[in-house]
Structures are given as structure tokens and as C-alpha cells.
């Protein structure tokens with residue numbers, strides 16, 4: 472059994488804070504501070520450029536990638552870390568389209584995160600081959616998969632509502648129609664069990680700063696199914712994806728295996744924080760995380776249902792149809808979230824009216840949930856949110 476008291480102690484959550492925003496930016500692992508300081512002082516400061524060899528900076532992405540792989544059911548040598556998620560979506564989508572040159576449709580849903588859709592449109596424009604991004608409502612995806620579809624590009628867990636797509640069934644349906652799949656695991660990795668191998672996903676991407684807690688700007692990952700790795704040429708073909716980067720040859724030659732999905736210099740300081748974040752997962756079972764997440768989410772929904780009748784559940788009622796977040800609709804949701812934050816309960820808001828709460832058992836327990844419900848109920852009952860101070864929008868919501 473996972474010891475959640477131990478994992479809770481592994482995070483720094485400021486005193487008096489109940490952190491329900493780990494779906495957006497996970498809190499800092501205590502060990503990250505010394506691990507990053509060691510990279511700064513012991514490695515960069517002392518070794519200078521020698522750190523690439525002596526401190527293993529160049530090999531770091533490969534080692535950490537396999538540890539990410541363990542969390543998403545990916546075998547060794549199928550995951551590569553680097554860049555941001557938006558860039559990994561570009562890499563994966565470009566590679567997937569190149570494997571279906573006779574097809575022109577990218578199918579996605581209207582609940583997908585905008586960056587994934589913007590990247591798809593940008594890629595379509597730069598390819599200039601007449602591809603089309605076809606968007607349907609999330610519940611209509613299965614029926615929209617046909618033989619025109621080159622790539623089914625979906626985010627498994629909807630960032631607004633937490634609705635969970637059935638990765639296995641939709642992948643099977645796509646494959647039956649001759650299409651490939653690209654799954655964005657931004658709200659899945661570290662949140663619930665994922666099995667990219669068992670579901671036969673072709674490509675997957677995800678970030679490490681949400682449920683994996685590696686810090687703002689932490690590197691993102693790409694997964695490529697073993698059957699495709701040697702078939703694809705990276706669209707963003709940078710020198711570190713070259714078979715022999717230090718030959719400095721003028722023509723790109725892809726490296727063997729997943730190393731070809733590297734692009735440029737890895738973010739070494741961010742990798743250090745990621746390493747500390749991944750250490751926490753060593754004794755954690757994702758099944759236990761899922762069970763605890765469901766139990767805490769059900770408790771939260773029941774509490775809000777009882778004490779905050781103004782709020783409407785925006786997430787699926789069925790816990791098996793949700794990821795690890797719970798959302799509610801409320802017209803004045805932005806102000807309520809600001810009022811909550813002022814009282815130490817941190818959630819976030821997504822336009823037009825969604826209040827989101829990430830449920831993360833690694834550092835949240837039943838007591839936190841009960842306190843969050845009580846504070847939320849008090850804010851609604853007293854209309855404490857109805858104050859100009861809570862209605863001014865910040866740049867980041």
C-alpha cells in the first residue's frame with residue numbers, strides 16, 4: 472500500500488494552504504530545492520562545460536524518460552523528454568501525419584486544450600497540403616472516426632470538466648478505420664493509471680509540471696509506439712536528434728530509436744527538479760493513487776452538493792468517467808475562486824464559468840477536503856465573493 476503520509480511530507484505546501492491546483496502546477500517537492508542547488512553549485516559552478524560529461528547532463532533526459540515511461544505503461548526506449556508540451560504535440564502530430572500521407576483529416580474534440588488545436592492548425596498551414604482539423608463534441612468522437620481520418624488527436628482528460636475519454640476503445644476504433652492516435656496525457660500522467668502499450672496508442676505526449684510536480688516550465692515528454700519509432704523522421708530535426716551530433720555533419724541523419732525525438736539542449740536545471748519529483752513516485756502505486764483520488768473526489772462532490780447548492784457539477788458524476796479533478800459551474804466562479812484563494816484554498820477558474828479543483832492524494836487528505844468544502848460553503852453563504860477585490864482578472868487565471 473502506498474504510504475500517503477510519507478508522500479505528503481515529501482512536498483512543500485505553505486502553512487494554511489489547501490492546494491487544489493496540482494492539475495495546473497504541482498507543488499514543490501522538498502527535495503527539489505537541494506537537488507537543483509546541487510546542480511547549480513556542485514555541477515554548473517564547479518564543472519562548467521565539463522558537466523555535460525562528468526555530471527551526465529546529456530544522458531539525463533534518456534534516464535528520466537524511462538522513469539516517466541514506467542508511469543504511463545511505456546517500455547524502455549519509447550519516451551523522450553524535452554521542450555514544452557505544445558512542441559511535443561507538434562512533433563508527434565507531424566510524425567503521425569507523415570505515416571498516413573494519403574489521408575487529410577486530423578480529428579479532435581471541441582473540449583481539447585486550445586494549444587493542441589492551435590498547434591494542429593499551425594502545422595496544417597506550414598505543411599500546405601490541404602489537411603483539415605475536424606472538431607466534434609467530445610461525446611460524438613467515436614461516431615466521427617472514419618476512413619478519412621489520418622490522426623485521432625485527443626486529450627484523455629478534459630482540462631475543463633475532467634471528463635475521461637476511453638483510450639482503449641477509441642484507439643481500437645481508430646485503428647479499425649486505418650487511423651493513428653495521438654493521446655495528450657497532460658491531465659493523466661501522475662493522475663490515474665495509463666497504459667500506452669496495453670491500449671496500443673501510437674503517439675502520446677504530456678507535461679511534467681501538473682500531476683508530476685516537476686515545476687514551472689518543466690520538460691514535456693513524447694511517447695512513440697515501438698513499431699513507429701524507426702519509421703519516423705522528426706519534423707523538428709535538431710542536432711541532438713542526429714545519429715552523431717558531435718560529427719557536426721551538414722545533413723540530418725536521425726539517431727537510432729527514440730533519441731531521434733530529441734531536438735536541442737536539454738533544460739538541465741529543470742531536469743534536476745524533475746528527478747527529485749520522480750523520486751517520490753518510487754514507492755507509489757498508481758492504483759492506490761486512483762482509488763484515493765476517487766474517494767477524495769466523491770467526498771468533495773458530496774460535501775459541495777450538501778453545503779453549496781448554488782454550484783452545478785460540471786464533471787461527470789461517474790468517478791470512472793472522470794480524471795483527477797472536479798469542476799463546478801457558477802456564474803461568479805472567478806470571484807469565488809479569488810475569495811477561496813484569499814482564505815488559503817487554491818483552485819482555479821476557466822472561462823466562462825468553470826471552477827476547477829485538482830484532487831491529488833500525494834499531498835491531500837480527507838481533512839483538507841472537508842476544510843475546503845467548509846470554507847467554500849462559508850464564502851457562498853456570506854457572499855464574501857461579492858467584492859470588487861475578487862472581480863479583477865489577473866493575467867493568469
Ligand SMILES: *Cc1c(COP(=O)(O)O)cnc(C)c1O
Nearest residue numbers: 555556557584586626655657678
Ligand atoms: C497544460 C496543457 C498544455 C500546455 O502546454 P505547454 O506547452 O506546456 O504550455 C497543452 N496541452 C494540454 C492538453 C494541456 O493540458
